[in-house]
Amino acid sequence: xxxxxxxxxxxxxxxxxxxxxxxxxxxxxxxxxxxxxxxxxxxxxxxxxxxxxxxxxxxxxxxxxxxxxxxxxxxxxxxxxxxxxxxxxxxxxxxxxxxxxxxxxxxxxxxxxxxxxxxxxxxxxxxxxxxxxxxxxxxxxxxxxxxxxxxxxxxxxxxxxxxxxxxxxxxxxxxxxxxxxxxxxxxxxxxxxxxxxxxxxxxxxxxxxxxxx
Numbered sequence: 652x653x654x655x656x657x658x659x660x661x662x663x664x665x666x667x668x669x670x671x672x673x674x675x676x677x678x679x680x681x682x683x684x685x686x687x688x689x690x691x692x693x694x695x696x697x698x699x700x701x702x703x704x705x706x707x708x709x710x711x712x713x714x715x716x717x718x719x720x721x722x723x724x725x726x727x728x729x730x731x732x733x734x735x736x737x738x739x740x741x742x743x744x745x746x747x748x749x750x751x752x753x754x755x756x757x758x759x760x761x762x763x764x765x766x767x768x769x770x771x772x773x774x775x776x777x778x779x780x781x782x783x784x785x786x787x788x789x790x791x792x793x794x795x796x797x798x799x800x801x802x803x804x805x806x807x808x809x810x811x812x813x814x815x816x817x818x819x820x821x822x823x824x825x826x827x828x829x830x831x832x833x834x835x836x837x838x839x840x841x842x843x844x845x846x847x848x849x850x851x852x853x854x855x856x857x858x859x860x861x862x863x864x
Contacts, residue, residue: 671732694796697753698789698836699843705729705755706784706844707851709762710776714855719767726759754791758784773852781848785841793833 708729709722733752762780769775 694789694793694832695836695839698792698832698840701753701755701792702758702785702788702840702844703847705758705788706762706781706848707854709759709784710780710848710851711855713763713766713776714773714852717771719763719771722759722762722766723756726755729755752795753788754795755788757791758788761787777848777852778845781845782841784848785839785844786837789833789836789840 705726709725712725713719713722715721730752737752761783762776765780765783766772766776769779
């Protein structure tokens with residue numbers, strides 16, 4: 652009974668830690684309004700960080716339960732955590748759409764669908780599911796970003812006096828560094844999400860072995 656309790660505790664602790672870190676990563680990646688201030692020049696970095704952070708926890712949780720649908724549940728946890736964290740800025744007088752919440756849930760649904768369609772094949776979930784997460788998340792998030800009311804206007808309207816000058820908002824450098832941040836972000840994230848998904852699956856195995864020792 653003790654070993655079962657310890658094993659379950661280890662799994663759930665990992666799930667909570669990854670979900671919390673996903674939330675912190677969203678808000679603190681360069682600037683706490685990173686996603687709006689630096690949208691065009693840093694979208695690729697954001698795409699990679701969010702795709703990999705989602706896939707490692709989602710596949711870990713999904714393989715732990717063995718039930719398609721738990722990846723979406725995990726993405727929902729991340730979304731709720733982020734909305735709660737945004738409430739802190741709202742309490743300080745900022746508008747509630749000041750930080751855009753990334754769209755994780757549709758990509759997690761694709762991971763679940765892959766796992767279900769391949770009859771719970773772990774390797775298919777890693778390769779196909781990881782690729783789909785990396786490809787889809789930047790697309791969904793760009794659609795999300797385009798729906799935001801002028802992010803630069805919001806950034807200048809609510810300045811952060813505690814930030815150094817080099818962190819102040821800049822004009823979007825579209826086509827200066829790359830032609831398509833969505834294409835580059837999707838390509839890079841798709842490649843990197845597969846080994847990170849494999850890491851999440853391996854963490855599941857390692858945890859069992861460690862607890863059984």
